[in-house]
Amino acid sequence: MDTPHKPSAWSWWYLLFAIQYVFVLWPPLYNRVEPTWIGIPFFYWYQLLWVIIGAILTAIVYFATEHRGRHYSAGS
Amino acid sequence: MQNVNWIALTIFVLLFALITWLGFAAANWKKGDLELLHEWGLGGRRFGTVVTWFLIGGDLYTAYTFIAVPALAFGAGAVAFFAVPYTIIIYPILFLVFPRLWQVCHKHGYITSGDFVRGRFGNRWLALAITITGIVATMPYIALQLVGIQVVVGALGISGTGIASDLPLIIAFVILAAFTYSSGLRAPASIAIVKDILIYITAFAVIIAIPIEFGGFGKIFAAIPPSKLVLASPGPNTTGAYSAYATLALGSALALFLYPHSLTGILSASSSHAIRRNAAMLPGYSFMLGLLALIGFFAIATKLDQLPEFAAGFKEFGNNFAVPALILHSFPSWFVGLSFAAIAIGALVPAAIMSIAAANLYTRNIHREFINRNPTDRQEAQMAKWVSLIVKLGALVFIIFVPTKFAIYLQLLGGIWIIQTLPAIMLGVYTRWFNDWALLIGWTVGIITGTAMAVAANLSPTYSLTLAGFTFPGYIALYTVILNVVVAIVLTPIFKSMAAAQPPIDQTLATDYYA
Numbered sequence: 221m222d223t224p225h226k227p228s229a230w231s232w233w234y235l236l237f238a239i240q241y242v243f244v245l246w247p248p249l250y251n252r253v254e255p256t257w258i259g260i261p262f263f264y265w266y267q268l269l270w271v272i273i274g275a276i277l278t279a280i281v282y283f284a285t286e287h288r289g290r291h292y293s294a295g296s
Numbered sequence: 297m298q299n300v301n302w303i304a305l306t307i308f309v310l311l312f313a314l315i316t317w318l319g320f321a322a323a324n325w326k327k328g329d330l331e332l333l334h335e336w337g338l339g340g341r342r343f344g345t346v347v348t349w350f351l352i353g354g355d356l357y358t359a360y361t362f363i364a365v366p367a368l369a370f371g372a373g374a375v376a377f378f379a380v381p382y383t384i385i386i387y388p389i390l391f392l393v394f395p396r397l398w399q400v401c402h403k404h405g406y407i408t409s410g411d412f413v414r415g416r417f418g419n420r421w422l423a424l425a426i427t428i429t430g431i432v433a434t435m436p437y438i439a440l441q442l443v444g445i446q447v448v449v450g451a452l453g454i455s456g457t458g459i460a461s462d463l464p465l466i467i468a469f470v471i472l473a474a475f476t477y478s479s480g481l482r483a484p485a486s487i488a489i490v491k492d493i494l495i496y497i498t499a500f501a502v503i504i505a506i507p508i509e510f511g512g513f514g515k516i517f518a519a520i521p522p523s524k525l526v527l528a529s530p531g532p533n534t535t536g537a538y539s540a541y542a543t544l545a546l547g548s549a550l551a552l553f554l555y556p557h558s559l560t561g562i563l564s565a566s567s568s569h570a571i572r573r574n575a576a577m578l579p580g581y582s583f584m585l586g587l588l589a590l591i592g593f594f595a596i597a598t599k600l601d602q603l604p605e606f607a608a609g610f611k612e613f614g615n616n617f618a619v620p621a622l623i624l625h626s627f628p629s630w631f632v633g634l635s636f637a638a639i640a641i642g643a644l645v646p647a648a649i650m651s652i653a654a655a656n657l658y659t660r661n662i663h664r665e666f667i668n669r670n671p672t673d674r675q676e677a678q679m680a681k682w683v684s685l686i687v688k689l690g691a692l693v694f695i696i697f698v699p700t701k702f703a704i705y706l707q708l709l710g711g712i713w714i715i716q717t718l719p720a721i722m723l724g725v726y727t728r729w730f731n732d733w734a735l736l737i738g739w740t741v742g743i744i745t746g747t748a749m750a751v752a753a754n755l756s757p758t759y760s761l762t763l764a765g766f767t768f769p770g771y772i773a774l775y776t777v778i779l780n781v782v783v784a785i786v787l788t789p790i791f792k793s794m795a796a797a798q799p800p801i802d803q804t805l806a807t808d809y810y811a
Contacts, residue, residue, distance in 0.1 A: 234388075234392065237388035237391070237392070240384055240385065240388070241385055241388075244380075244381035244384050244385065244545070245381060245385070245542045245545060245546060246542070247527055247537075247538040247541050247542060248538060251526050251527045251529070251538070252526060253525060253526060256514070256517075258512070258513055258514075259507075259512050259513030259514025259515070259516070259517060260513045260517065260590075261517055261525060261526065263374060263377070263525075263526045263527075264377065264586075264590065267377060267380040267381060267384075267586065268380065268583065268586045268587075270380075270381075270384055271380065271383070271384055271579050271582045271583045271586060272579070272583065274384045274385075274387060274579055275387075275576055275577075275579035275580075278387055278388065278391060278575050278576040278579070279576040281391065282391070282572055282573065282575070282576050286569070286572065
């Protein structure tokens with residue numbers, strides 16, 4: 221096993237996750253038809269767009285936090 | 297129903313034969329001793345980032361999802377799209393909580409959530425409650441996967457009377473049971489790769505071809521009645537459809553990774569690293585699910601349910617027939633065979649993982665804990681293989697003899713029940729502060745009030761909570777898990793003061809939760 225390093229439970233980067241919770245869990249923000257995009261009502265393309273934004277935010281958090289310490293893997 | 301579609305049926309059978317072969321061949325993949333439970337039931341924890349992506353994707357985005365979400369959109373409109381915010385907000389939870397759980401489970405050789413709770417809290421009764429909740433919530437889920445197979449087999453034009461009508465389902469079940477028994481988790485992991493490729497092809501073909509057929513998305517959505525196009529605006533003194541939508545998404549997200557089959561997928565990863573990466577990669581499936589939800593609207597626009605050739609299908613399967621009908625309506629036979637095979641195989645993957653997960657739970661946390669305390673490794677793995685057969689047989693019998701709506705009701709209740717394991721598992725990953733008996737009482741209160749609210753709401757997922765003349769319709773699972781946590785928080789200091797002399801039992805160390 222790796223040399224033990226100080227457990228670091230919290231990173232400020234995790235706050236990026238809160239953004240998507242606010243933007244997708246507050247339906248008044250997006251519950252409307254206009255503006256449409258290639259004929260798709262706002263309600264639908266907005267939420268599909270947040271799938272992509274959410275994935276990007278998660279990737280940012282991953283790259284920002286993952287370099288701290290090597291990771292132990294089961295492949296031994 | 298209509299005549300048998302031979303071209304579609306031939307493609308369907310060929311693809312099924314391919315994955316049957318793959319399921320058995322998988323026993324030799326990443327070779328391990330399949331007579332050990334962690335090899336049979338967790339694939340030896342050897343799946344890297346990419347295989348984990350396919351496995352968890354195939355595990356969570358089930359055939360039933362691909363049938364039921366568009367069916368809900370077809371029937372109820374915009375509210376069905378809650379599946380999208382739901383699958384957005386699961387990934388921060390996966391990223392933050394579950395690598396910790398993977399670490400501690402890997403360190404101590406835990407295979408199930410019951411193992412973790414037993415080790416963390418030292419209370420076999422709390423672990424038993426977690427275990428039974430997991431098994432009971434999983435059973436109707438397996439049954440619903442079989443419904444997915446029934447719908448596409450029916451849509452291929454195969455019908456019969458009496459036991460003959462169930463023959464295709466029984467054949468699929470025997471194949472599933474046999475390769476799960478012989479290859480364990482390696483079978484669904486390898487099949488998931490084929491299944492996911494087929495599902496992606498189907499989803500993109502539908503999302504591109506149908507709007508072209510119609511002359512653009514604009515024309516499709518113009519044909520949707522306004523009541524289905526967006527959520528209804530709340531009236532005075534209520535949060536209306538808004539709170540129902542948001543709480544359904546949040547509650548479902550909190551419950552998802554508590555299901556035994558989700559945890560089995562997560563624990564089979566080769567590192568906590570692979571899990572974090574997947575939190576950023578799995579939204580690929582969410583995006584596809586969102587596209588598939590739109591298929592429900594295509595079905596409304598096509599007025600499929602009014603076409604005479606589909607009348608029998610809608611009569612037999614209800615709105616669940618919407619996706620197969622749309623594919624039959626718009627695509628050539630060979631593509632129908634491919635996409636129906638994708639759906640049917642998409643049912644086998646999660647059904648296999650669910651039965652393995654339930655078998656692991658029974659073997660580790662009921663049989664080993666209460667019946668035979670010192671099994672050999674081989675006895676333990678053999679027991680799990682047999683239980684996986686019994687679990688699947690139970691699901692098959694259920695779906696053949698009991699009306700489908702009861703499986704749907706039970707699956708709904710299963711979501712409300714499984715979330716009650718959140719304090720012990722997800723909060724337990726962070727803190728040993730809770731008293732084990734307080735957690736057990738919180739669980740009991742959550743299960744009882746959740747069930748009562750669901751019954752009071754006529755077995756619908758949302759309950760209208762009224763406070764000071766203001767109404768909050770919301771997902772019962774979310775309301776009752778909050779109650780569960782409050783009960784556990786209130787009772788913990790009381791129980792601790794009663795048993796102040798004993799230090800809490802905990803096998804795990806704070807450092808076990810980190811890489």
